[in-house]
Amino acid sequence: MPDHGAPADIADWDPSPVRDLLMSGSETETAALWPEALPAISELFDPDVWVANHTVNKYGVGAHSNLYNVESQRDFKEWLQRNGVTVEAYAEAVGTIQYVSIQLHLLSLMPQARSNRGWRVRIMGFPSLKLVACGLGSNYQGTQNHNQMGRASALIRSRALEMLTGENKQELERWPSATSADWEERGLMPEPVTHIRDLDISTFDDGQGAKLRMIRNTTVKKEIATFFAVRGETADNFSLVGGDSLAALREIASELGRRDGSINPFADLEDFEAMRLAALDGDEAFQRYRRREAAATRRHVARTVELQLAARIERMVEVAIASSRAVLLVGPPGTGKTEILEQVIDKIDRTPEHFGFSGEGVDAVWVTPEEEWTFEKLVLGETVVDGEIQSVEGDLLQSIRLNQWLVLDETNRADMDRVLGGVLTWLSGKRVRVGVRRLPGKDAVPVYLDWTDQPESEMREVRTPPSIEYAAGSDWRVLGTYNAVDAQRVFRMGQALSRRFKHAPVPPASAEDFQHIVAGHVNTESLLDWFQDRVTRLYSAHLEVADTHLGAGLFVDIPAYIEHGLRMAGPPEGEDANDSAVIAAVGERDDTAETDAALDYVEGLPSSGDRDQILSPEDSQAVLLEELLAEAYVLSAGNMVAKYEPDILDDLGRSIVRMKALTPENWRWVRDNLHAMRA
Structure with a gap:
């Protein structure tokens, strides 16, 4: 890890220039203090490695009235009125500066500061509360929702923890991502804040003190929500341990931003933005991104050392999946069948229209058959709940209901003729009955497997006559890998079942x-x-x-x-x-x-x-x-x-x-x- 210019003893670092800047009460004061704070920051963050800048956020016209009448909860507003604190008096107490912020980003990530791109070490000071928030933050753009960004920050933090090792990983585990408690309540306050500048609020809420919402506007909610690692400290405590906190963040950020040739979303601006946008779209989109990222990592390795797959074989797998409902990759052990299938699915997921699929992408569920598998495990089974028989969807029915491709990795581990025997006719394109659905307090109804000309798969309830239909869409696929060489736990596939699958050979490399x-x-x-x-x-x-x-x-x-x-x-x-x-x-x-x-x-x-x-x-x-x-x-x-x-x-x-x-x-x-x- 490079030398970041840290003092030999962190105890020798003087945080007062930084603290004074963060607690400044006007733009003029902030401008005067920045030349004094920057050298102190540079002692911890080497200017050859880091870019430092600062911003000041003032309250706009009508902001104080909005804090008093809208953002403050009823109990606090009533407390203000009982104690004779008017809007004007509250505005004077809160002051003109909402926050002062210092941002530090790696030069290798962004040559110049860009507030709406990438991630950074960030220090935010709230002068009216004498509060400092330190952490690692991403960015927000436009009208993005703060709650949505908070959830995204938690996902980004989970990825950061996977990238880190040793002490840095242990340290980040002590830095949570931002939640609504931070931008609405007292999550950033390690102890009760009983004064808003000179306004004593110690008698409010049994002495529990201020909430951040009392002094912040909507923009701050979004900015706090971008922290994927954050902790709050009083200004006085920052004077004591602020150097330790910043040094810890520096080391975490340095490892996250390290470029070593591997797939690392924190080391590349475009990769990070792709991860951030996926996280904003929610858990499912983020998991899809993670699958893509994992596939990208495998592609990186495969193209350089391991999976030298002939272009013609790769084309054959892609075209087979594009044109056939059921495809098996067949080859000896160690030929990379699973990795190849993951790569091709990822490729289709990124550009489905190129392969003739009409959806926005591909979601696939992977399962590994086992020797004890039966028709009930894969298709439709039953269990007993509170003394009553209840139906249980197998992996096949569930994948159709959720509109997910079903991937059977190492199909030779189970007797697939026995497992799929009841749906062979369906695999040939016909409608078949696979059993009955039993639910507590309801009549049993037949369950059918069918196909539909619509791209998406679905489960539908038919009223007349009553039945449940699982209809696989035209874009739905069942895929698998098969290794006939593994004679220890191999089940040969019968001709009837084998005919339902296209077999794509994956031979050993030359x-x-x-x-x-x-x-x-x-x-x-x-x-x-x-x-x-x-x-x-x-x-x-x-x-x-x-x-x-x-x-x-x-x-x-x-x-x-x-x-x-x-x-x-x-x-x-x-x-x-x-x-x-x-x-x-x-x-x-x-x-x-x-x-x-x-x-x-x-x-x-x-x-x-x-x-x-x-x-x-x-x-x-x-x-x-x-x-x-x-x-x-x-x-x-x-x-x-x-x-x-x-x-x-x-x-x-x-x-x-x-x-x-x-x-x-x-x-x-x-x-x-x-x-x-x-x-």
């Missing part, structure tokens, strides 16, 4: 593409060529044997294991580690004799005994590297390899040894240890 993929997972530059060569050989050995194809996702973590293993082993005999010497030692080995021996072993020779030779440090490291490669392979792909039939495993072993992906001795070790993984 060996050439895999070399680029695995390179993105290597941190040790000197080992890059070795990793690309040896891990790609392992991957290619699987591609060579038809029934052992695996996706890149099962191999890309191999470099991390080896790098950690080498680091934990440490330099040999107190010497510095020399990766180049290790690679050279591995590269100089003549594997011809060992390859022949391993091929004989695959045919049934027993494993070798312990080594009986003393190895040099370089040879010792080379042996360690080979062993770590075998271990990483077992950890990453062993659970799949262990399920292969013996003859297929023999074929794979020949391929691995012939391609020199593993040494014969280490393949022997792998095969011996696969037995423990067959449980």
Whole structure:
């Protein structure tokens, strides 16, 4: 994290110039105090990193009368009148300045201050209450509603907490987002405020003191509502601990705004505004934004290292979904079927009209079938409530009622022929009865699955004859992923059901593409060529044997294991580690004799005994590297390899040894240890 110009000891920081500015009583006074406050602020916020500015908000014409007659609640207005406080007297007490505000934003986010864009560290002073509010705030525009913005601030805060780590995350947890208690009541007041400037209100409301609404107009409600982290302090307390609060906010904001190549909405102005607008639209829109953001993160990774999906395959998935009601992505483990499906759904969600959909976007519900699934779980079941039988919507009916696409991830985990057997006819485009709906105190009525030519799905109650219809719209889709290679928990899909789905193949990446993929997972530059060569050989050995194809996702973590293993082993005999010497030692080995021996072993020779030779440090490291490669392979792909039939495993072993992906001795070790993984 960069140096932000903080004093060596925060206790040495003098907050009085900042406090005086925040409590100033006129524009003239504020203008005179800003040149004194700015150097103090710059001690905490490095001007090379932060941009600081200030604003003054005066009460407009008629504002004091509005405070007295409208904003003040009846009990306070009556108290004022009983105590002889007129509108004019109240105006004099409140003063001419509503608030003074200091804004600090990261230069990397905005080169110049923009009050209606982005987010910032903000300090607001309310002179009439001698109150200071500190926190992190976004912005408001036009006629946006303060309650709506308050809810949005809570959502933005939840995203900020996910971005932070360690002490900064713990610190932000102590800073709540703004609520109506802050802009209406006493939420920002750590203790009762019994004076509005010189007006003593200690006898009002049993001494509980002022509420912010007594001195603020509608604009302030909106400005307070933009805080996604805020705390209030008395002006006197700010003089004591204000430096600590501002330093904490600086560190939180610095981490939030850090640009490290990842998807971070707080580090980019446009990304932040997209998040803010989604939050303003409510929970559902924000969750949709989060799904889009997650998909964007996956796309970022996929395009650079992992999911090198051929353009033709991607097009096929997109067109299949656009043109068919039911689509399955089918491929070996590790090919990224789930991620691909998420990406395509996100793409359709962003531009539905491009794919022929008429809605504003796509909302999809994801479920993972389980072995015990039945028709009742997916379609329509029953339960007992207070001794009465009551119907329960399954995931399918619920998705239609809510107009959500249904995504069945890893459909092979359940016997889908048994689960969907009752709706096969419906999947072919016909209306079918799926059961009856039972509700307490009501007659049972039949439930039908149907289709409609309208884009949106719906549930409708038919009066004559009485029935419930779940009609899937023309834009509705049921999608899924299917892995027929996973023989441990796989249910083969019958022909009748299989015909109802379009099958989009997701094959493993080519060996050439895999070399680029695995390179993105290597941190040790000197080992890059070795990793690309040896891990790609392992991957290619699987591609060579038809029934052992695996996706890149099962191999890309191999470099991390080896790098950690080498680091934990440490330099040999107190010497510095020399990766180049290790690679050279591995590269100089003549594997011809060992390859022949391993091929004989695959045919049934027993494993070798312990080594009986003393190895040099370089040879010792080379042996360690080979062993770590075998271990990483077992950890990453062993659970799949262990399920292969013996003859297929023999074929794979020949391929691995012939391609020199593993040494014969280490393949022997792998095969011996696969037995423990067959449980």
